[in-house]
Amino acid sequence: MSLDAHIERVLWTKFQISKRVTELASQITSDFSSPSPPPLLVGVATGAFLFLADLVRQIQLPISVDFIRAESYGSGTESSGAPRISLDLKLDVKDKHVILVEDIVDTGNTLSCLIKHLEAKGASSVSVCTFLDKPARRKVHFELLGDGKYYQGFECPDYFVVGYGMDFAELYRNLPYVGVLKPEYYN
Ligand SMILES: O=P(O)(O)OC[C@H]1O[C@H](OP(=O)(O)OP(=O)(O)O)[C@H](O)[C@@H]1O
Numbered sequence: 001m002s003l004d005a006h007i008e009r010v011l012w013t014k015f016q017i018s019k020r021v022t023e024l025a026s027q028i029t030s031d032f033s034s035p036s037p038p039p040l041l042v043g044v045a046t047g048a049f050l051f052l053a054d055l056v057r058q059i060q061l062p063i064s065v066d067f068i069r070a071e072s073y074g075s076g077t078e079s080s081g082a083p084r085i086s087l088d089l090k091l092d093v094k095d096k097h098v099i100l101v102e103d104i105v106d107t108g109n110t111l112s113c114l115i116k117h118l119e120a121k122g123a124s125s126v127s128v129c130t131f132l133d134k135p136a137r138r139k140v141h142f143e144l145l146g147d148g149k150y151y152q153g154f155e156c157p158d159y160f161v162v163g164y165g166m167d168f169a170e171l172y173r174n175l176p177y178v179g180v181l182k183p184e185y186y187n
């Protein structure tokens, strides 16, 4: 049986994803071109790994890349409400323009925690580039730092989605598209 048989509904195909990622990369290229110093893109592990890899290869600027890890979902579908930074940056963000790259913004807990963390480390601006934004579940308001910008690939309907980096209980990140699991696989 193929992995696709676990999926009840595909929300975005790999072709739709690829087209949107190209658009985001060209918007970032244009917004962060000279005279701005090139930005530092920080992927939020683990979920952002595919989006980050696709995005950075299309940005036409000499950017830097780093990772940070914040976990709040464990093996379920509900946020713990208290993300834990379990891997910190390697690079110094002081006076840097940082773009946080996320797979999904859901309750907003993770971003709120990470933006405060980067502010405390002295970043001069924090932008966010998220592949998906699920506004129906927002619980925490977050503010970008400095003249930070907000980029979003697609607005996500109120489903717990998997694929293109996103997991359920650490599974399904490898799907090249985004979908919703059949109910029997959420148990
Ligand atoms: O807006 P929120 O409700 O905070 O949800 C968004 C965050 O939740 C997921 O991370 P998770 O904690 O599952 O870690 P993972 O990336 O390793 O899957 C996702 O990758 C985002 O980082």
Ligand code: HPA
Residues within 6 Å of the ligand: 073, 104, 106, 159, 160, 161, 162, 166, 167, 168
């Ligand atoms: O819908 C989701 N899917 C996977 N991980 C997530 N983390 C927050 N929301 C989601």
Ligand SMILES: [Mg+2]
Residues within 6 Å of the ligand: 047, 073, 074, 167
């Ligand atoms: Mg997760």
